[in-house]
Amino acid sequence: MIQCPRGTRDFLPDEMERRRYYEGMLRSVALRFGFRETETPIFEDAELFILRSGPNVLNELYAFKDKGDRDLALRPEMTAPAIRMFVNSMSNEPKPIKIFYFGQCFRYERPQSGRYREFFQFGAELIGSATPETDAEAIALAAAMIEALGLKNYKIRIGHIGVLRQKLADAGVPKEKTAEVLQKLDKKLYDEARPMMEDLNIGTGEIEEIFELTETVGGTEVIDKVPGEPGEYLKSLIRILSAMGVEGVEIDLGVVRGLDYYTGMVFEAEAPVLGAEKQICGGGSYTLSELFGGEKVFSTGFAIGFDRILLAMEKEGISYEQMGIDAYVVPVSEDLRIKAAEITGMLRRAGVSCDMDIMGRKMAKALKYASSARARFAIIVGKNELEQESVTMRDMASGDQATVPIIQLVRHIQG
RNA sequence: GCCGGGAUAGGGUAGCUUGGUUAUCCUGGGGGACUGUGGAUCCCCCGACUCGGGUUCAAAUCUCGGUCCCGGCCCCA
Structure with missing residues (x-):
């Protein structure tokens, strides 16, 4: 008997109906926020994903050559395709461009709870705007989607990558080392970050200050501790969110979102019921378009891990009534x-x-x-x-x- | 890539420690008892030892490997 490949699933009618139901729910929330749906190919020129990524990404890419000897890859995420589409055919559209998409992505990873090799993401991008309102729209949409699904126990954490980046630059960390240090800080691996920075001749005092920054976590009141422009930015972001009725978000400057294309605000949502793979949503503001041959355009986007959020709902006991x-x-x-x-x-x-x-x-x-x-x-x-x-x-x-x-x-x- | 636990009909399971007739039970599916009334009862049927090698007179059971699943590490665009 042939079974489905490792990390993939068949969806039987009962489950498919449930998935479509909730997918439709997310779609209608996005439409309500003025976003419009798009779809891009499931495979792309491999270059699209290789351009901006490190070795880890490459290892997990489903890449192959087609019969015409083209280098292709199954999409591991949908932000890059969305921005490619924007650069190719939407760059003259009135701004802001607000789009969303739903579809499967592929990563060659070790499957575990809530992690598959073929998985589904629901994502949205706001392209061509760099205001706090833009970021607020993204976060508000993510929050509204999670609410619409009925998930009770979740947490949204907002950070700003500019704070740490600025601090590191001021302290004298060279640009090419920044990503490496950030990665350690993201995981709170201070014992590894410290010698790394000491090697770069960063003073002990400054190292402590850097560590302190990553520990800036808590309710919106901790914004006062965020220095400079990013602090002001986060303040107005929170004010807008609050005006829109999005409350209860947390500030966490330790949210670094791994990769280095994020430029400002970054945010994540997690559902603790999920255990090891608890992140259900991630995003932030970035510039990618110039990488794909377009002008530099500011964007904010995020993606919800559809499989995971469904799993979290199941664990919370949210039941779905089958149609007849x-x-x-x-x-x-x-x-x-x-x-x-x-x-x-x-x-x-x-x-x-x-x-x-x-x-x-x-x-x-x-x-x-x-x-x-x-x-x-x-x-x-x-x-x-x-x-x-x-x-x-x-x-x-x-x-x-x-x-x-x-x-x-x-x-x-x-x- | 690493560590640990698993895999017995479509679903859920007993048997495995201590190898030995026709592999247990529940559920499901098909048909019938019931010629015009379902989720009840009874009867019949369908249906499984994950795959491959080894040990043995004999393997679901012991052993090695592959595949897949589950939990965790790494990673997480």
């Missing part, structure tokens, strides 16, 4: 199958979701099937009722039955 169909048509006897087909066709044309027995089952088994198909009504087509151009309509939940003229059937089902 409106009606299941069952002929009483063999000679009425054509009549049943006729009624089924009529109902379907009228927009009633409707199914009928196609296995030649007897009535008892057909009703049983109707029940497992979650039909609201069974439409029993029998000789006696047909004499008055009627059928029996059975409420599957209550068992109540009524004789209904065929011409009124649609109305009865929809009412």
Whole structure:
């Protein structure tokens, strides 16, 4: 038996229905915020992902050559494709550009809880604007999406990469070492960061100050401790968020978001129920367009890990009620199958979701099937009722039955 | 890439320590008892030892390897 490749999944009808339901929910929230949906290819020129990434990214890239000897890669994320699309064909559109997308991404990683090799992301980008309002829009959208799904236990943490970057630069950390130091600071590996900075002749006092900055964590009141322009920026960001009704965010200057294309605000959301892989959302402001041959344009974006957030909801006990169909048509006897087909066709044309027995089952088994198909009504087509151009309509939940003229059937089902 | 735990019908499981007839039970699926009424009962049927090698008279059971799953590390655009 052939099974699905490691780290991938089949989605059976019940689960697929649930996923589509919540996906639709996210989509409608994004639309409500004035974002418009886009879609980019699942594979791209490998260059697109290699340009801005370090060796780790490369190791986990699903890259291959096609028959035309082109170097391609399955997308590991969707921000780069979105910006490529912007540079290719949207750069003359009125700003700001607000887009969102949903789709699968691929990373060759070791699967574990909430981590797959094929996984789904729901992301949004605001392109061409660099105001605090822009960042607030992104965070507010992320928060509204998480709220809409009904997740209770989550935390949004906002940082500003400019603070640490500035501090490191002032302290004399050379540009090419910055990323390395930031990486250690992100993980709070002070014992490793300290000798690294000592080697760069950074004074002990300054190292302590740097460490202190990464420890600036807490409610919005800690903003006062954030120095300089970033502090002012975060202040106005929080003010806007609060005006929009987004409360309870945390400030955490230790949020560094690993990679070095972020330029200012960065944020993450996590759901503690998930354990090791608890991050459900991440984003920030960045400039990428010039890397892909466009002008330098400021953007803010984020992505929600769809699989993870669904997992978190499950762990919180948020249950999803499966949909059923409106009606299941069952002929009483063999000679009425054509009549049943006729009624089924009529109902379907009228927009009633409707199914009928196609296995030649007897009535008892057909009703049983109707029940497992979650039909609201069974439409029993029998000789006696047909004499008055009627059928029996059975409420599957209550068992109540009524004789209904065929011409009124649609109305009865929809009412 | 590293560490640990696993894999028995579609789903959930017993058996494995101590190798030995036809691999247990529940559920599910198909048909029937019921010729015009479901989720009840009874009967019949379908359906599994993850794959490959080794030890042995004999392997679901012991052993080695592959694959996949689960938890964690690394990483996380």
